[in-house]
Amino acid sequence: MRSPQESLRNGVLETSTPPHHHHHHQPHHFHSTVSLLKLRRFNTLILIFRFVSFCFCLASTIFMATNSSNLLTWADFTTLRVVLAANGIVAVYSLAEMGASIWEILKGTTVLPETIQVWFDFSHDQVFAYLLVSANVAGTTMVRTLRNDGHTCSVNSSFCVQSTISISLGYVGFLFLGFSSLLSGFRVVCFIINCSRFHL
């Protein structure tokens, strides 16, 4: 006869073995503790990347927003406003995605339905990666022009330095957004192959 613990554990296993997951002859389609563990590790990795990306984009936004000398302020330059906006948007997006990741790690389900969530993450990562890199490249070019024109950066050197720092932080944010995008792309592929988030 089975002990209560054992039957409880079996009960748990049974509830986590939905019958609709068998589409080939692959013998494992209950969510074993191993695949749950792998999923959790994967989600934690994404969470870390998003957190780093969030930190750098937020720092970049703050650096840019506080960037004004006596003569110049970031709001005078459309390009720097674009840099600030793009970094701010990505920071907010990363925060939202962190929330979704934490939800998934804690509750075991995605916020949106699985299919939508997986594609939403991937497509938004792609779009925001292009947005962020475009904004930062535009900012870089503008600051380079300011440096080259001879007098602006010698009069307002702190302005130029702070812009450069802000843009550099944005590039690091972009790098980690790119990593997240790779992982979420990988997740889309896994989802297409297995029709499920579980099984990495």
Next chain:
Amino acid sequence: MRSPQESLRNGVLETSTPPHHHHHHQPHHFHSTVSLLKLRRFNTLILIFRFVSFCFCLASTIFMATNSSNLLTWADFTTLRVVLAANGIVAVYSLAEMGASIWEILKGTTVLPETIQVWFDFSHDQVFAYLLVSANVAGTTMVRTLRNDGHTCSVNSSFCVQSTISISLGYVGFLFLGFSSLLSGFRVVCFIINCSRFHL
């Protein structure tokens, strides 16, 4: 008794309805006429995108290379040199990929081994897409700065117009490179799922 037409049609039907299309038991590695046709159509679509991308990037390169007024030339501006270089690189890459596509359509095999070819295409599409969009955004920012400084573009208006045209052509090239990248990404997914280029 069946007429020759009928048995012929059945014969065709049999070759075009291989048992492997419900892909649970996967004993399939002959390539049916249907999947060959689909593959050819898919390759032709990629070829068209690459051709359009090639044309626009080449046009952009030529427009930029011939862009000089009495006072200014593209070579004076690092940013415009970057635009020219990026568009030139993507034009050459698109040409090479067109060659590979034509080879594949005619000979039925990829130039490099399948796995390498599929990943090569996708990764290079991604990298060059970022390169091209960065270069064009940088160019846009620079031309905007020139326009805003008051006198450069009023003295050299043809220079500014031609730069703008070249950069716009570059953006269209980027758009079609992005489409190619989507398709080659799709191809990677199909390859991972089926371990073969055939079966889209």
